[in-house]
Amino acid sequence: MDIRSVGIVGAGQMGNGIAHVFALSGYDVLLNDISEDGLKKAVATIDKNLERQASRGKISEEDRAGAMGRIKTTLALPELGPCDLIIEAATEREPIKNQIFETLAPHLGAQTILTSNTSSISITRLASRTDRPERFMGFHFMNPVPVMQLVELIRGIATNTDTYDTLLAVVGKLGKTAASAEDYPAFIVNRILIPMINEAVYALYEGVGNVRSIDQALKLGANHPMGPLELADFIGLDTCLAIMNVLHEGLADTKYRPCPLLTKYVEAGWLGRKTQRGFYDYRGEVPVPTR
Numbered sequence: 228m229d230i231r232s233v234g235i236v237g238a239g240q241m242g243n244g245i246a247h248v249f250a251l252s253g254y255d256v257l258l259n260d261i262s263e264d265g266l267k268k269a270v271a272t273i274d275k276n277l278e279r280q281a282s283r284g285k286i287s288e289e290d291r292a293g294a295m296g297r298i299k300t301t302l303a304l305p306e307l308g309p310c311d312l313i314i315e316a317a318t319e320r321e322p323i324k325n326q327i328f329e330t331l332a333p334h335l336g337a338q339t340i341l342t343s344n345t346s347s348i349s350i351t352r353l354a355s356r357t358d359r360p361e362r363f364m365g366f367h368f369m370n371p372v373p374v375m376q377l378v379e380l381i382r383g384i385a386t387n388t389d390t391y392d393t394l395l396a397v398v399g400k401l402g403k404t405a406a407s408a409e410d411y412p413a414f415i416v417n418r419i420l421i422p423m424i425n426e427a428v429y430a431l432y433e434g435v436g437n438v439r440s441i442d443q444a445l446k447l448g449a450n451h452p453m454g455p456l457e458l459a460d461f462i463g464l465d466t467c468l469a470i471m472n473v474l475h476e477g478l479a480d481t482k483y484r485p486c487p488l489l490t491k492y493v494e495a496g497w498l499g500r501k502t503q504r505g506f507y508d509y510r511g512e513v514p515v516p517t518r
């Protein structure tokens with residue numbers, strides 16, 4: 228199937244990054260969110276990131292302007308109906324995702340492919356609540372989307388070959404690399420990465436180190452580009468906690484229990500960079516550790 232237009236639901240950090248790379252690769256993009264402010268911020272972020280890429284000579288001025296011109300926004304979910312491909316990138320909560328698919332389905336063409344950028348939730352279960360489980364897939368981009376090379380492709384039990392082949396070709400057109408993962412909680416990257424982050428929070432909770440020493444240890448001792456607590460703030464602590472809960476419930480193993488300190492930060496609304504406070508406080512000139 229030839230994909231030309233993409234509807235993206237959720238204009239947060241993932242939604243805006245996904246819109247950015249699709250528009251840059253020549254796709255028409257229609258971006259949806261529940262908040263007007265969210266849409267405005269997303270477009271401003273894309274504009275800034277494209278400007279930076281152009282100013283560093285990574286893309287031409289023509290490509291930058293072309294990409295911006297291909298991105299449209301809407302608050303009305305049904306307007307995504309005519310798109311060839313839908314990528315749901317809303318908050319990591321299953322009822323929200325189910326509601327989006329339910330609202331959207333009657334407006335979609337029979338051939339439209341539905342996907343979710345979920346970090347952890349069962350693709351088979353999400354698909355089973357839609358009218359097209361055979362044309363449903365997990366389409367998992369990494370953050371920051373314009374920089375990260377990988378896209379995980381996750382087939383639900385009913386996903387057909389045409390859907391998989393179509394998305395594999397799209398990944399190629401985006402200039403990215405696909406990894407196929409089986410549909411088990413959190414797939415591959417987050418099955419490994421998020422328990423590591425959770426373990427770093429346990430190390431903090433138990434006083435093995437403070438925020439700075441834990442991050443420095445992994446950056447300088449294991450050559451990670453970001454320390455695990457800095458990365459948790461970057462991903463969003465609500466998302467990290469949601470993924471740990473899916474692992475804990477889905478695999479029924481206590482080794483995946485979320486650290487109580489992670490839960491506490493989320494309860495405080497300290498979700499990381501997106502709320503300006505998490506393991507670091509970002510409200511000043513430089514990030515300051517909160518512990």
Ligand SMILES: CC(=O)CC(=O)SCCNC(=O)CCNC(=O)[C@H](O)C(C)(C)COP(=O)(O)OP(=O)(O)OC[C@H]1O[C@@H](n2cnc3c(N)ncnc32)[C@H](O)[C@@H]1OP(=O)(O)O
Nearest residue numbers: 276279283285346368369370371373374416417452453462
């Ligand atoms: C939770 C999930 O479901 C799955 C996930 O995504 S898990 C998270 C996966 N992501 C990671 O692990 C990221 C780890 N961190 C990194 O790789 C790096 O710190 C980083 C790429 C984010 C930043 O790299 P850095 O060298 O520290 O910073 P910086 O020099 O500012 O950026 C490197 C390049 O990326 C670009 N960049 C950074 N963020 C960008 C963005 N949002 N959009 C576009 N470009 C961006 C910069 O412009 C810069 O480009 P140049 O090479 O042209 O200069």
Ligand SMILES: NC(=O)C1=CN([C@@H]2O[C@H](COP(=O)(O)OP(=O)(O)OC[C@H]3O[C@@H](n4cnc5c(N)ncnc54)[C@H](OP(=O)(O)O)[C@@H]3O)[C@@H](O)[C@H]2O)C=CC1
Nearest residue numbers: 237238239240241260261265316317318319345346370462
């Ligand atoms: N953060 C990461 O590193 C990664 C996240 N993901 C996954 O991507 C998805 C999005 O995550 P992320 O971008 O980080 O989250 P954000 O919190 O940055 O963005 C989520 C966006 O979805 C919006 N939203 C909530 N409900 C709806 C709805 N019903 N319809 C439309 N939009 C809605 C939110 O609006 P409001 O703020 O107003 O609630 C917000 O703008 C999640 O499933 C997450 O697991 C995947 C890879 C990496």
